[in-house]
Amino acid sequence: MQTNSQAFRKGIQHGVPIALGYFAVAFTLGIVAKKAGVTALQSFIVSATNSASAGEYVGFTLIGENAAYIELAIMTLVANARYLLLSCALSQKFSSDMRFIHRFIVGWFVTDEIFGISISVPGRLNPFYTYGAAAISVPAWSIGTYLGVVMGNVLPPNIVSALSVGLYGMFIAIIIPPSKRDKIIAMLVVISMVVSYIATRVTLFAAISPGTRTIFITVVISAVAAILFPRREKEAA
């Protein structure tokens, strides 16, 4: 059994690539915030309280358009709806004797990436692992946004381009090892990529926002897979 401080340190270690990727992405997000007339400090606070790329992007864009409050609320909900699914999945990962307060704190940090590494921990999730990952990646995200507003386009474009794949490299490192072990997961990964490719490239679907597309693809493919390949209790743990 891992102690809390061991879990925290492991979380920091695994959070490093997330932090690097966040920094690069947040930097470009800061440029969007600046265009919308949001100050560096305000964008820092938004990033620290949201930690959501698509959601913040939508938010900054709407703020720039002087949108109605209700519109901002609905679009934030839509852009971030996938976190609802991720949190449902994560709720099953905690030990039943974990203190309840941890659920409120972990809830702050359910990003795609922090979720990705938290859910792939073997066995139960020690919340301190998630805190470790958040302790390094959320500041990187927030500072990245701040610097994006302040410095605009100072980084050479080829560096920005190279940094922008860091997150995706990490996603691949999360989904490939289980695909190697489990043919059903491997098949789902391939199908999801093909469907995502079609949805992005076919004009009919390309008009739908990326966030909504992801939700749709996730719900449909996961539901069909759950019907065709139900997992027995032990496997699904």
Add this chain to the structure above:
Amino acid sequence: MTHNIYIYMLIMAAVTYLIRVLPLTLIRKEITNTFIRSFLYYVPYVTLAAMTFPAMMDATDSPLAGAVAFVFAIILAWKGASLFVVSVLSCIMVFIIELMPFIR
């Protein structure tokens, strides 16, 4: 009418937090339904796969660099490289490919 930036910020933070925290706090028991368990088990793999491809090729200046990094990352991950190694080497791969003059 102009809107207050701090109310905007509050709305974003509150909506985002509620989406994340409600399932975590309301679902306290273990779900026993096989369909829901299986569904939730598959969700992360499907989401991450769908978010990675083709977005990885659209993220780089040259789609070819993104595509090469995509294949490279899969090979590295298959061979058991860590999250950090796969992530950093993917970035370096894009940087090298985009240095090549004929890629522009």
